[in-house]
Amino acid sequence: xxxxxxxxxxxxxxxxxxxxxxxxxxxxxxxxxxxxxxxxxxxxxxxxxxxxxxxxxxxxxxxxxxxxxxxxxxxxxxxxxxxxxxxxxxxxxxxxxxxxxxxxxxxxxxxxxxxxxxxxxxxxxxxxxxxxxxxxxxxxxxxxxxxxxxxxxxxxxxxxxxxxxxxxxxxxxxxxxxxxxxxxxxxxxxxxxxxxxxxxxxxxxxxxxxxxxxxxxxxxxxxxxxxxxxxxxxxxxxxxxxxxxxxxxxxxxxxxxxxxxxxxxxxxxxxxxxxxxxxxxxxxx
DNA sequence: CGTATTTGACCGGCGC
DNA sequence: GCGCCGGTCAAATACG
Numbered sequence: 001x002x003x004x005x006x007x008x009x010x011x012x013x014x015x016x017x018x019x020x021x022x023x024x025x026x027x028x029x030x031x032x033x034x035x036x037x038x039x040x041x042x043x044x045x046x047x048x049x050x051x052x053x054x055x056x057x058x059x060x061x062x063x064x065x066x067x068x069x070x071x072x073x074x075x076x077x078x079x080x081x082x083x084x085x086x087x088x089x090x091x092x093x094x095x096x097x098x099x100x101x102x103x104x105x106x107x108x109x110x111x112x113x114x115x116x117x118x119x120x121x122x123x124x125x126x127x128x129x130x131x132x133x134x135x136x137x138x139x140x141x142x143x144x145x146x147x148x149x150x151x152x153x154x155x156x157x158x159x160x161x162x163x164x165x166x167x168x169x170x171x172x173x174x175x176x177x178x179x180x181x182x183x184x185x186x187x188x189x190x191x192x193x194x195x196x197x198x199x200x201x202x203x204x205x206x207x208x209x210x211x212x213x214x215x216x217x218x219x220x221x222x223x224x225x226x227x228x229x230x231x232x233x234x235x236x237x238x239x240x241x242x243x244x245x246x247x248x249x250x251x252x253x254x255x256x257x258x259x260x261x262x263x264x265x266x267x268x269x270x271x272x273x274x275x276x277x278x279x280x281x282x283x284x285x
Numbered sequence: 286c287g288t289a290t291t292t293g294a295c296c297g298g299c300g301c
Numbered sequence: 302g303c304g305c306c307g308g309t310c311a312a313a314t315a316c317g
Contacts, residue, residue: 102308102310103308105306105307108305108307117309129308
């Protein structure tokens with residue numbers, strides 16, 4: 001992975017064999033040799049993991065198709081992590097819809113923060129429900145689980161809806177919404193098959209937040225693309241103009257987000273999970 | 286006074 | 302059958 005300047009090496013190699021510099025050159029050459037071997041090993045590992053990923057991807061596709069055959073209209077469940085101010089005790093996630101709270105329950109796995117139950121009250125017969133609970137390990141994270149499909153548009157008329165949280169400070173911060181692929185959400189019952197995406201709201205310096213979806217399903221799975229459009233999440237791919245706008249800003253977002261240590265950590269956890277989970281699932285069967 | 290929220294009771298699924 | 306637990310209901314309460 002590391003290369004040395006060939007000109008510098010040439011100069012060094014032309015020096016007297018008996019100088020201390022020659023010994024340095026030998027050491028460097030040994031280093032180079034060792035790093036090349038390391039590089040080869042890593043390449044081999046990468047090839048092996050890519051092969052494994054492809055195999056697992058195929059397996060997952062087969063499993064998903066079997067599952068869809070058995071449960072053709074399974075209820076869509078989408079889960080988000082919303083970063084808020086840890087001092088903000090409310091469980092309000094402003095996502096462009098209007099919600100009526102109908103219950104609250106202390107769950108066994110996270111007794112310190114109760115789970116709130118909401119129904120969509122924007123349309124009379126909208127079947128969508130939402131559960132919101134604070135993350136046990138990181139109190140600044142809200143775990144929002146959406147179930148069902150809206151039969152209407154969001155409150156602001158935008159088919160995308162808008163994510164923000166109740167705390168104004170969080171809106172001013174990098175308001176990152178992450179699907180809890182490998183996060184210890186504890187007690188949320190999201191459909192695992194719908195969790196292979198990371199949903200991100202753009203940094204607040206843009207004029208309005210536009211959710212982006214990073215598909216971590218190792219490409220090729222159309223079923224997950226469908227799931228990403230589930231109305232439980234405030235997204236809609238039908239707006240081509242917004243998609244074009246979104247695409248044109250992806251590079252900016254990537255540059256911005258990769259500077260965010262929290263984001264890179266979450267992304268690393270998500271990627272690791274997407275690689276390791278299928279094999280773990282197979283072992284459980 | 287109408288609407289939203291809170292909260293204890295109730296129900297059903299699941300494991301033992 | 303029993304107990305546990307998550308989810309829902311509905312009466313009481315708060316709020317504008």
